Structures are given as structure tokens and as C-alpha cells.
Amino acid sequence: MASEYIRLRGIGVSPGIALGSVRLAERVVFTSRKEIIPPEEIDKEIDRLRRSFQETKRDIAEIKNQVRDKLGKEHAFIFEAHLLILEDNSLRNEIENLIRKEQVRAEWAISRIHDHYMKVFETLEDEYFRQRRFDLSDVLSKVYRHLQPYAREAKEDDTEKILVAHELLPSEAAIKLGKGNILGVALDMGGQTSHTAILARSLNIPAVVGLRDITKKVKDGDVIIVDGTDGEVIINPPLAIRKEFISKKKKYDDYLRELRKTSKLASETLDGVRFFPLANIELPEEVSLALSLGAEGIGLFRSEFIYLRRTTIPSEEDHYQVYSQIAKKAFPFPVYIRTIDIGGEKNIPQLNIEREPNPALGLRAIRFSLKNRSIFRTQLRAVLKASIQKNVRLLIPMVTEMEEIEEVKWLLNEVKTELTREGVPFDPNLPLGVMIEVPAAATLVDEMIKEVDYVSIGTNDLIQYYLAVDRSNELVAYLYKPLHPSLLRLLKWIITSVQEAEKEVTVCGEMAADPLCALVLLGFGLRHFSMNPIFIPRIKKVLRSVEREYIKEMVEEALKLRTAQEIEEFLLERILVKYPQAFLMREITEGNRL
Numbered sequence: 001m002a003s004e005y006i007r008l009r010g011i012g013v014s015p016g017i018a019l020g021s022v023r024l025a026e027r028v029v030f031t032s033r034k035e036i037i038p039p040e041e042i043d044k045e046i047d048r049l050r051r052s053f054q055e056t057k058r059d060i061a062e063i064k065n066q067v068r069d070k071l072g073k074e075h076a077f078i079f080e081a082h083l084l085i086l087e088d089n090s091l092r093n094e095i096e097n098l099i100r101k102e103q104v105r106a107e108w109a110i111s112r113i114h115d116h117y118m119k120v121f122e123t124l125e126d127e128y129f130r131q132r133r134f135d136l137s138d139v140l141s142k143v144y145r146h147l148q149p150y151a152r153e154a155k156e157d158d159t160e161k162i163l164v165a166h167e168l169l170p171s172e173a174a175i176k177l178g179k180g181n182i183l184g185v186a187l188d189m190g191g192q193t194s195h196t197a198i199l200a201r202s203l204n205i206p207a208v209v210g211l212r213d214i215t216k217k218v219k220d221g222d223v224i225i226v227d228g229t230d231g232e233v234i235i236n237p238p239l240a241i242r243k244e245f246i247s248k249k250k251k252y253d254d255y256l257r258e259l260r261k262t263s264k265l266a267s268e269t270l271d272g273v274r275f276f277p278l279a280n281i282e283l284p285e286e287v288s289l290a291l292s293l294g295a296e297g298i299g300l301f302r303s304e305f306i307y308l309r310r311t312t313i314p315s316e317e318d319h320y321q322v323y324s325q326i327a328k329k330a331f332p333f334p335v336y337i338r339t340i341d342i343g344g345e346k347n348i349p350q351l352n353i354e355r356e357p358n359p360a361l362g363l364r365a366i367r368f369s370l371k372n373r374s375i376f377r378t379q380l381r382a383v384l385k386a387s388i389q390k391n392v393r394l395l396i397p398m399v400t401e402m403e404e405i406e407e408v409k410w411l412l413n414e415v416k417t418e419l420t421r422e423g424v425p426f427d428p429n430l431p432l433g434v435m436i437e438v439p440a441a442a443t444l445v446d447e448m449i450k451e452v453d454y455v456s457i458g459t460n461d462l463i464q465y466y467l468a469v470d471r472s473n474e475l476v477a478y479l480y481k482p483l484h485p486s487l488l489r490l491l492k493w494i495i496t497s498v499q500e501a502e503k504e505v506t507v508c509g510e511m512a513a514d515p516l517c518a519l520v521l522l523g524f525g526l527r528h529f530s531m532n533p534i535f536i537p538r539i540k541k542v543l544r545s546v547e548r549e550y551i552k553e554m555v556e557e558a559l560k561l562r563t564a565q566e567i568e569e570f571l572l573e574r575i576l577v578k579y580p581q582a583f584l585m586r587e588i589t590e591g592n593r594l
């Protein structure tokens with residue numbers, strides 16, 4: 001009785017498994033018909049467009065309140081961003097100019113402007129930045145819909161369904177997923193850092209995106225399985241497969257329940273050594289999720305993401321709003337705001353950054369900030385202003401030499417003097433730290449630490465530079481080994497040097513989120529582990545399952561080995577024997593990947 005079924009591979013962006021029937025979301029289809037209008041109708045057309053903008057603004061403000069009441073303030077933030085896009089007259093002016101210049105219907109003008117911006121955003125290399133085109137698309141779709149009130153969306157039913165769509169505009173995601181009747185999400189488009197992905201993760205809705213053409217393969221009412229853990233979708237699965245997934249779902253749900261329990265437990269190893277799980281975030285919306293998963297602070301806020309929510313250069317007030325929002329939500333836990341890490345491959349259209357032949361080694365991060373002083377000063381002013389909250393800390397990315405620290409401190413003092421003169425309050429003792437990502441900074445950390453309050457090791461970049469392996473090049477991915485003995489020696493040196501100076505050291509690269517690596521770091525004496533929030537319960541559980549003293553000795557022995565593989569095998573074996581409970585969940589996790 002084998003029925004026709006289809007398996008599709010995509011990107012799992014929110015783990016878990018959902019089984020249910022499909023609801024296909026409608027989408028706005030922009031017109032491809034260039035309708036010319038007589039000159040005397042132009043003013044009327046522009047009025048029509050302005051009315052649409054007004055109505056859209058009113059709608060968004062209303063939705064913002066609804067979402068805030070239902071899902072919380074952090075999810076309503078996206079609508080603030082949309083209101084800002086709508087209030088920025090340059091977008092409307094562009095459309096109006098097109099209507100006048102080409103004497104066309106507003107629909108066509110919007111469609112052209114929409115296409116233009118989608119193409120511009122599409123050329124961006126950074127996935128997250130590229131994703132931001134959906135905000136603009138979202139706003140323009142709404143304005144477009146208001147031009148055609150008869151084409152408004154049909155009323156939706158409230159039964160539990162799996163939402164399948166080409167792509168979900170950010171506001172649609174908040175409204176649709178926030179209703180509480182969406183079991184899972186499957187999209188043609190999208191990536192890890194899209195709003196839908198972030199929202200689905202925080203609402204615990206399994207989601208797979210990047211499925212290319214699932215909307216063409218299903219119809220309303222089809223039964224599908226969304227496996228967000230493995231990034232797979234199965235359309236009309238036969239009974240045997242359904243059963244298999246129901247049992248996988250149960251296993252995953254139990255595992256999650258078990259893990260979540262750890263968020264309430266003390267962050268302490270079996271022999272009472274305190275550690276601090278911290279979160280790496282990119283959006284203020286992620287703070288609540290991070291705290292609910294057990295984060296005891298925001299170890300890394302990648303502030304460059306502020307640029308993505310707007311098409312213009314963010315003002316001091318824009319920066320300030322974001323920082324103070326995060327600081328308030330996370331209070332009394334610390335929030336480490338990293339100054340922008342852009343330049344090179346992380347290009348942003350509003351900054352007109354030149355393409356470089358070797359972007360990873362180019363004008364990025366602090367190098368960019370020191371060359372673009374006014375942008376940097378704006379950011380420093382905003383961080384200082386937000387520092388009255390007293391839990392704000394500053395973090396400088398990709399430092400290479402002492403002079404950069406001196407320069408930052410000098411600038412910081414200048415900005416402080418300026419603020420004092422203006423009578424603006426700030427924390428004069430705002431703590432300052434640097435990220436250790438460049439090998440030269442790593443070996444000089446014993447000197448650098450004298451000049452700063454703490455360091456944070458960005459292993460993602462440190463590995464790429466130390467092992468000379470491009471972190472995003474699949475061809476050399478086999479060489480990207482966090483357990484490479486040379487790297488471990490270096491990490492041990494950094495951690496020990498900082499601790500000898502009695503200062504704080506964090507690891508905020510992906511290494512901190514890997515159970516085995518986290519244990520090695522604990523062995524070196526690390527206490528602060530910063531990672532993507534969803535990994536916190538897992539790491540917390542691993543660290544709680546071991547004695548730090550034993551791990552320390554074990555790691556010392558491991559350091560005598562010569563290859564990453566030998567080290568990994570040695571560590572796994574030792575831990576399996578001594579702490580089988582620490583690995584129970586590892587086995588389950590691997591089971592999930594089967």
C-alpha cells in the first residue's frame with residue numbers, strides 16, 4: 001500500500017518534529033503590467049498611494065499592539081522597524097517620482113521599486129543582511145495590498161496546521177506563528193537568521209526553510225512531516241514513516257523537556273565550580289529566549305546587525321534604543337556590546353564599503369571603526385548613554401596590536417568628556433574588553449589584559465587565522481579543527497594568562513557550544529561560555545555532569561597527544577567511562593541526526 005510520498009531537504013532552522021496538514025499561505029503577487037495613466041490622473045494616483053501608506057501605518061501600529069500583547073514586546077519590535085521604513089519619506093518619494101516620471105499606476109511603481117531593492121539586497125554576501133530585504137518587501141507588500149482592498153486575504157481558520165509558504169514576511173511570521181495554532185513551518189525561501197527562523201525557535205515551532213519549491217509540491221490539506229532538527233520535510237508519508245517520526249518526536253520532546261529543566265538549576269560542576277552560561281545574540285528579541293534557556297547574561301551582542309533593520313545609517317538614537325532595550329531586558333545580568341564587525345565581506349549598502357581582494361585580512365571590525373571615526377564615535381556615545389543601566393560592557397572585535405587599544409581608550413575618553421560637557425549621564429567606569437581573534441593578539445594577551453577589564457576569545461575567527469583555514473570555505477572545512485593541539489595550547493595560554501592577571505575571560509565562538517570542546521575549556525579553567533542561546537541547556541547539562549578537577553587532569557593528558565583525532569578519541573573514551581550521564585544526551589542528539 002505504498003503511497004506516493006516526497007522527501008525534501010532544506011535547512012532546519014528550528015528543531016523539533018511536527019506532523020499535520022498543510023495550510024498554504026497566500027502571497028502578494030506584484031503586478032508585471034505597466035499601466036500608463038493620463039497626466040491629469042497623476043495627482044489622484046499619488047493621493048491613492050499616500051492613503052495606502054497612511055492605512056498601512058495605521059494597520060502596522062495596530063498589529064504592533066496586538067503582537068505585543070500576545071507575544072511580548074520583543075516580538076513587536078519588528079513593527080517598529082516597519083513603521084520606521086514607512087516614515088522614512090525617501091521610500092515613498094521614490095515611488096511618487098516614478099509615478100510622475102513614467103506616468104504609471106502606483107502598483108507598477110511599487111513593483112519596480114520592490115524589484116530594484118530586492119536585487120540590491122540579493123547581491124549582499126552576508127546571509128543575515130540579505131534576509132533584511134524581507135522587511136522592506138513586507139512593508140511594500142502591505143502598501144500594495146492597501147491599493148487593492150478587494151484582494152485582501154481570505155479569512156483564516158483556527159485549526160492546527162503546518163504553515164507552508166514561499167516566504168514569510170516578518171510581520172506575517174509574527175502574526176501567523178503567534179496565533180498558537182501553527183504546528184510547524186516549511187518555506188521555499190529563507191535562511192538561519194531570518195525573522196521566521198528566530199521567531200520559530202523562540203516559540204518552539206519546528207521549521208525547515210530553503211526548500212525551494214515546496215509550495216508547488218503540496219496543496220491545502222496534504223499531510224506533511226516537518227523535521228526541523230534534520231532539515232527534512234516529508235509530503236504524504238506512509239504509515240510506517242509517520243510512526244517512525246512520531247516516535248522520533250516523542251524522543252526529541254522528552255529530551256527537550258529534560259534539557260529545559262537544567263535552565264533552572266545551578267550553573268555549577270559536580271565539585272562546586274561555578275560557571276556562567278551566556279548568550280550570543282543578534283537581535284534584542286532574542287534576550288527573553290536566552291534568559292529562559294538559562295543564560296546569565298548576553299556575552300556577545302553583534303551590534304552590526306543594527307544596520308540591517310534600516311536602509312540608512314543608524315543614528316545615535318537608533319543605537320541607543322537597541323542597547324538600552326537589551327540592557328533593560330537582561331538586567332541585572334551583564335550585556336557585552338561588541339562594536340561593529342563590518343567591512344570586508346560583511347558589506348552594507350548604506351556604507352559603500354569597497355570590495356577588497358582578501359576581505360578576511362582587510363579593513364574589518366576595529367580596523368574599520370578606527371578608519372571611520374564618526375561612525376565609531378556615534379556608537380561609543382550610544383553605548384555610553386546606555387551604560388547608566390550599569391550592566392553594559394564594551395567589547396572591541398579583532399584587535400591585533402596594543403596601539404588599537406590605546407586608540408580606542410583615547411577616543412572613549414574624548415567621547416566621555418564630550419558627554420560630560422553636554423550634561424549627558426553615563427557610567428564613567430564602563431568596562432572595556434577586547435576580543436582575541438587574531439593570533440598576534442593571542443600571544444600578546446598577557447600584555448593586552450593589563451590595559452583592559454576582560455577578554456573574549458572569538459574562536460570562530462581565531463581558528464580561521466591560526467590554522468589558516470577560511471571559516472566559510474567548504475573545500476578546507478576538513479582542516480577546521482577546534483581540537484587541533486596547537487590551538488588547544490594557544491587557548492590554554494590565553495585563559496591562563498588572563499586568569500593570572502585576575503581578570504575575566506570568555507569564549508564566545510562556536511567552540512563554547514560544543515559539549516566536548518566546552519569540557520576542554522573548563523579543564524583550562526574557563527568559567528564564561530557564550531553561545532547561541534539554543535545550545536545553553538545542553539552545555540549547562542554537560543558542565544554540571546563533571547568534576548572540574550578530573551577534567552583538568554584529563555585535559556592536561558590530552559595535551560600530550562599530537563592530533564585532533566587522537567585528542568577527541570581520548571577525551572570521549574575517558575568521559576564515557578567516568579561520566580556516562582554527560583554523554584547520554586550526546587547519544588540522543590546523535591540519534592536525532594540519524
Ligand code: PEP
Nearest residue numbers: 458459460461462508509
Ligand atoms: C568569533 O569570531 O568567534 C566570534 C564570536 O565573532 P563572529 O562569529 O561574529 O566573527
Ligand code: MG
Nearest residue numbers: 437458460461
Ligand atoms: Mg569574529
